[in-house]
Amino acid sequence: MDTKNIRTQEVIQLIELNKKKAELDFRYAILSKKSQNENAHDLEEELRSIQNKITAIQEKCAKEKISMVMPSEEQIERLNEKLKRVADTDILDALQTKNGGIYQLLTERGKVIKNNFEKRTDIAKMLLLLSGFPEEIRPTLYEVLKKGKIDSNIPYTENESKKKLLMKLFWRIGIEAYVNDQGFTNQKTEEKREQEVLVQLQNNKHVWVTKPKQTVLCEVEEKLKAISTKIQLKNAERQIKVFDEDEEREFSQIQNEYLRLLKNRDEVLDEFYSEERIVDKSFAT
Secondary structure: OOOOOOOHHHHHHHHHHHHHHHHHHHHHHHHHHOOOHHHHHHHHHHHHHHHHHHHHHHHHHHHOOOOOOOOOHHHHHHHHHHHHOOOHHHHHHHHHHOOOHHHHHHHHHHHHHHHHHHOHHHHHHHHHHHOOOOOOOHHHHHHHHHHOOOOOOEEOOOOHHHHHHHHHHHHHOOOOOEEOOOEEEOOOOOOOOOOEEEEEOOOOOEEEEEHHHHHHHHHHHHHHHHHHHHHHHHHHHHHHOOOOHHHHHHHHHHHHHHHHHHHHHHHHOHHHHHHHHHHHHHHHO
16 A cells, blocks of 8 residues: 655645745736736636645645745745735835835845745655654754754754755755764764755756766766757658668667666666655655
């Protein structure tokens, strides 16, 4: 029996839907005040559809006791409180002029939200991973996320792989965290932490790799890009002509080379892909 009823991808989708809903809510508020009823009605329908999707995933999260805590949530809440006291017309003026105190508040909030959105895969992994940590330290770890920093030592000695993965995820979202025999700390320790680099793949997916692997991965990606262009050209040729035996053989060789490179890339990224397996195991237990 599958003991896991929610996947990392669904948590990522929830983060994406929440962002889209926030954007549409703002547009709807503006359109409603401008009395553009037809456009506002269209947005109402879209908002209703998005909210239904959000609710469905939220119910799954609640069932599995997953808290949707966002990094630097306290900072976002403080900025939201300040912006609530500002009239919508003043916010619109600030967005148009791009200066002044109100615009600075919007920019500051926008940077935090943008960073969270860009790191949504890491955040989703983290939220699922945290749900498998002991209940007595889980609230403290959520507070670390909300504040964006570790204030004091957090005891945890149960699972070394989970501890190291959480430290890695903390660093990725900008929280300085270290581990020792007792658990998590904000003090540098003798425990070695491998530096990671964010790399964008041909499919626009972002992955984290260690610096030594970055060189190998980038070489594979360049080859994949070149091979992909060749395949596209060959496919275009096949639309206007019938390939002879030699041309088909050449095309097959190109495709095989492409598959070989994909396999090479997966091998380089095996450690990165294994993170989700650790999260799944943690969540299931």
